[in-house]
Amino acid sequence: MTADTSTRYREFKMPDVGEGLTEAEILKWYVQPGDVVTDGQVVCEVETAKAAVELPIPYDGVVHELRFAEGTTVDVGESIITVDVAPGSGGAEPVAPPAPEAPAPASDGGSGASSSSSSSSGSGSGSGSAGTGTAASAGRTPVLVGYGVAEASTKRRARRGPAASVPEQGAAAAAVQAEMNGYATAPAVPVQEPARTRPLAKPPVRKLAKDLGVDLATITPTGPDGVITREDVHAATAPAEPVQAPAPVPATAPVAPPVPAAGARETRIPVKGVRKATAAAMVGSAFTAPHVTEFVTVDVTRTMKLVEELKADREMAGVRVNPLLLIAKALLVAIRRHPEVNATWDEARQEIVVKHYVNLGIAAATPRGLLVPNIKDAHDKTLPQLAAALGDLVSTAREGRTTPVAMQGGTVTITNVGVFGVDTGTPILNPGESAILAVGAIKLQPWVHKGKVKARQVTTLALSFDHRLIDGELGSKVLADIAAILEQPKRLITWA
Structure with missing residues (x-):
């Protein structure tokens, strides 16, 4: 590969969009070969084991090649798209123009194309990755986590087609070659330098x-x-x-189960993405942390009345108020009263790490599977702020736009199984967390209130915790505090 070609074509590699992720599935391409792209433009959406993420291209130019089709799982560091950053030119300016006559084999796309491809592969092995090397030479700083994977960790793929031989052909041959590659009209629309005042x-x-x-x-x-x-x-x-x-993104829409063939007795569904990551995390948690689950049934009639009052409060205008908001606040108050429950077990150092902050996870059922994004520093938020953060978290998860960062660093979690009409459950801890609270359905039930049986709003709570660092007494106190607050919400004022 000549210096011209290595400068002209930039390869964008699959970045590590999370922490330590090794692969991602291409959900949707937003560009096609021949499209003009600008620095920062989203070119595709990928799904990792944690979330769906949109990838911006760090170059200006014309899309030359999409290396993988939608639905393909690609390793981090693999080139996924090639961009021609100098469409219409035969190469970089410092290089002298090649001889006008082009080799005959190159014009018929036969053996010439093969030799050109092998030539580019050989050059790539000696000079390193085009995407990595040219980004450094151009002085452009990668903007994505994990971009620019060490060259030794990825294998250079030979270029397909005769694009690599363009600098070695005459002007006429280069034009024919450009037309074959699908961007013959690009030279008529030169790529403009991006405006530095772009919003x-x-x-x-x-x-x-x-x-x-x-x-x-x-x-x-x-x-x-x-x-x-x-x-x-x-x-x-x-x-x-x-x-x-904005219309829902088809890539994150509910995936319909495969339609079984007539007479089929079973259907096999590949385990990947969120489902694969969730399964691995749950198995690891269940067989690492000794789980203990405690239950309490509580009268939440006063809490439901407070929810209705808050909905009419001007301070809460514009935010969604529901029972989950007050349950989350009750959990935060219980953690403040018993901070040692907000901890994690460090097996390597044999230490209990008590967290002085609460990143409150909310388990959300989405079309892509179970996600648990968390509200950062939830302990510092007022009730209106907590309501706004909770509403944004839920809506973002349902739209399939939860980022990997939003699911990292959780300390405790709430899972609301009551929305499915379930009374309660025995939830499994998220890895690295010490406790998870399951909230059951709130139902009108007969309840002894002030010595008389009355119809009251009742629910059942279940608290699972890591018995290595939370004993039965501490777990019981936390669960009892949550129940007491929900039964008498005024304790939010006196205990907070």
């Missing part, structure tokens, strides 16, 4: 603005350092009510 926004926000037809240049940013947020985009569409809302 700052994350790729998902840019896509949202594109879906809503909003020009980012017209939005006044409210985020830190002048970054445009999702709220800014939605606010820009408020005056025009008929603006079409």
